[in-house]
Amino acid sequence: MTEKIRILVIEDEALVADDMREMLNGIGYAVPGVADTGEGAIALAAVHHPDLVLMDINLSGTMDGITAGGEIRSRWGIPIIYITAFATQAIIDRAKKTTPSGYILKPFNERQIQTAIEIALYNAAIERQLKERDETIRALLNAVPDDLVLINSERKIIAINESMAKKLGLMPAALIGRKIGDFLTSSVLSGMLDRAITSPVTGRPTYFEEELNNRWFETQVHTVADRTGTDMRIVIQSHDITDRKRLEETLKQEGISQIGQNMEKFQILNDQIRNPLQVIRGYLALDHTKYSDAINKQVGMIDNLVTQLDMGWLESEKVQQFFLKHRPVFNQSLDEQQTEGDLP
Amino acid sequence: MSVIVLIDDNDDLIEIFTLFLSMKGHTIHSAPGGREGIELLKTVYPDLILLDIMMPGMDGWETLCAIKQDPATRALAVSMCSGKLPDLKEINLYGKDIEDYLIKPQELPELSDTLVSIIERFTKYRAEIENLQNNNPGNHLIDEFYNSQKILYILEKFSRFFTSDSQEIESEIHRYKARIQEIQDSCRYPSIPGLSEPQPGK
Numbered sequence: 001m002t003e004k005i006r007i008l009v010i011e012d013e014a015l016v017a018d019d020m021r022e023m024l025n026g027i028g029y030a031v032p033g034v035a036d037t038g039e040g041a042i043a044l045a046a047v048h049h050p051d052l053v054l055m056d057i058n059l060s061g062t063m064d065g066i067t068a069g070g071e072i073r074s075r076w077g078i079p080i081i082y083i084t085a086f087a088t089q090a091i092i093d094r095a096k097k098t099t100p101s102g103y104i105l106k107p108f109n110e111r112q113i114q115t116a117i118e119i120a121l122y123n124a125a126i127e128r129q130l131k132e133r134d135e136t137i138r139a140l141l142n143a144v145p146d147d148l149v150l151i152n153s154e155r156k157i158i159a160i161n162e163s164m165a166k167k168l169g170l171m172p173a174a175l176i177g178r179k180i181g182d183f184l185t186s187s188v189l190s191g192m193l194d195r196a197i198t199s200p201v202t203g204r205p206t207y208f209e210e211e212l213n214n215r216w217f218e219t220q221v222h223t224v225a226d227r228t229g230t231d232m233r234i235v236i237q238s239h240d241i242t243d244r245k246r247l248e249e250t251l252k253q254e255g256i257s258q259i260g261q262n263m264e265k266f267q268i269l270n271d272q273i274r275n276p277l278q279v280i281r282g283y284l285a286l287d288h289t290k291y292s293d294a295i296n297k298q299v300g301m302i303d304n305l306v307t308q309l310d311m312g313w314l315e316s317e318k319v320q321q322f323f324l325k326h327r328p329v330f331n332q333s334l335d336e337q338q339t340e341g342d343l344p
Numbered sequence: 345m346s347v348i349v350l351i352d353d354n355d356d357l358i359e360i361f362t363l364f365l366s367m368k369g370h371t372i373h374s375a376p377g378g379r380e381g382i383e384l385l386k387t388v389y390p391d392l393i394l395l396d397i398m399m400p401g402m403d404g405w406e407t408l409c410a411i412k413q414d415p416a417t418r419a420l421a422v423s424m425c426s427g428k429l430p431d432l433k434e435i436n437l438y439g440k441d442i443e444d445y446l447i448k449p450q451e452l453p454e455l456s457d458t459l460v461s462i463i464e465r466f467t468k469y470r471a472e473i474e475n476l477q478n479n480n481p482g483n484h485l486i487d488e489f490y491n492s493q494k495i496l497y498i499l500e501k502f503s504r505f506f507t508s509d510s511q512e513i514e515s516e517i518h519r520y521k522a523r524i525q526e527i528q529d530s531c532r533y534p535s536i537p538g539l540s541e542p543q544p545g546k
Binding site: 267268270271272273274275276277278279280281282283285286299303306307310311 | 354356357360361363364397398426427428429447448449450451452453505506
């Protein structure tokens with residue numbers, strides 16, 4: 001058997017309070033405390049953290065039940081059921097603002113109070129689940145270092161993480177329901193959203209890379225159909241790939257200089273090969289045999305091969321020069337990298 | 345018959361070159377490296393220095409610079425002789441200081457003729473320059489005129505190796521030609537005989 005539901009009874013008439021405690025115990029609830037003032041109610045709630053509070057509106061002391069109920073509800077999220085013998089519209093309006101879980105008029109019977117409590121507890125459980133789900137979604141949204149935003153086919157923001165909201169300069173809550181188009185700076189992304197919204201859902205995300213404010217981003221647009229299949233949701237996820245880009249450039253650069261170094265080795269090697277060729281050719285010229293022409297021909301073939309390697313070297317230098325000359329942006333980012341030192 | 349200094353770190357190559365050139369009546373001195381070569385030039389005054397490039401210690405380009413910086417050896421004729429092709433940078437940098445650039449392996453029976461023609465060309469234009477300088481004292485255009493022709497000669501000789509660089513080489517060739525023409529038009533200097541039409545390749 002699970003633990004009993006614990007309910008606080010706040011009532012300034014001692015007899016009524018006793019009746020209520022008995023009734024609740026009879027139904028099967030526990031009553032960990034009874035108070036007859038608003039201050040007393042808050043003190044009990046702080047100690048017991050009950051599952052529910054039955055709150056009389058008229059209490060002894062200066063604080064009435066609505067004030068105490070509002071306080072308990074906002075501090076601990078505990079559901080409140082107000083009980084009163086009379087209800088003017090003004091009182092109901094005040095009570096409404098504290099989002100009560102129920103409102104019972106005296107005199108009441110056991111059946112009424114049990115129904116009200118059960119509905120209130122059920123609603124409280126649902127509310128808690130929703131809140132947990134919100135928390136989970138929020139945690140998921142913010143766990144990724146990427147910028148994330150979910151929109152519907154009307155381009156309204158349904159969910160957004162803190163990273164993305166920060167870039168847009170507003171709190172996430174302030175952005176929900178706003179049109180994404182009011183904030184986009186990337187024309188590429190605008191175009192992709194247009195296409196995503198007008199095309200059927202394929203389930204395949206589309207990617208693009210873009211440089212914005214000296215940083216590189218890989219952005220993914222993923223369209224998903226909603227459960228009814230009548231509307232769609234679009235997830236926009238943007239990943240900062242600046243470091244990766246820089247690393248790629250560095251590797252490319254290292255590759256180029258590696259080729260250059262290899263070719264330089266070729267150059268030295270070629271000289272080393274041609275020297276013995278020269279000597280062979282010399283001895284052949286000195287002492288002509290019937291094989292001289294054949295050997296000379298082979299020497300010529302080796303020499304041609306070496307010449308081809310030489311030309312490769314000259315070309316590689318040209319490629320190298322070309323890369324270095326046409327990469328001013330890259331050179332600049334290398335400088336930044338050195339000052340920032342943020343490359344892994 | 346000429347006096348020729350060979351500077352090369354390959355003993356066998358020195359031996360075979362010496363043999364062939366001696367047979368043709370030349371006087372040959374040799375050194376196995378740049379430093380030894382510089383030392384040798386304190387006692388020998390050759391008609392031509394045949395200079396290898398890739399050598400341990402002092403390499404051919406460094407040796408060339410040392411020769412051209414020393415007033416005692418500055419006027420000597422130097423031809424590079426290497427298994428390595430020159431690149432554009434090297435041609436622009438050293439082209440004015442060399443009379444030719446030979447690529448190994450050379451045909452030995454023709455080596456003497458090749459070297460003699462370099463020496464003859466050098467002797468002729470040396471006399472030409474001296475004559476001009478005497479008649480036009482202080483005219484710096486004379487040096488530029490001949491230096492440009494020497495660089496142009498090496499550029500054209502090796503242009504066929506720069507297949508993918510051809511545009512850059514072409515524009516360099518064009519630049520030197522234009523400059524030579526410009527000076528020629530204004531000063532009427534004679535061009536270096538033999539340099540205007542280089543033998544293709546080696």
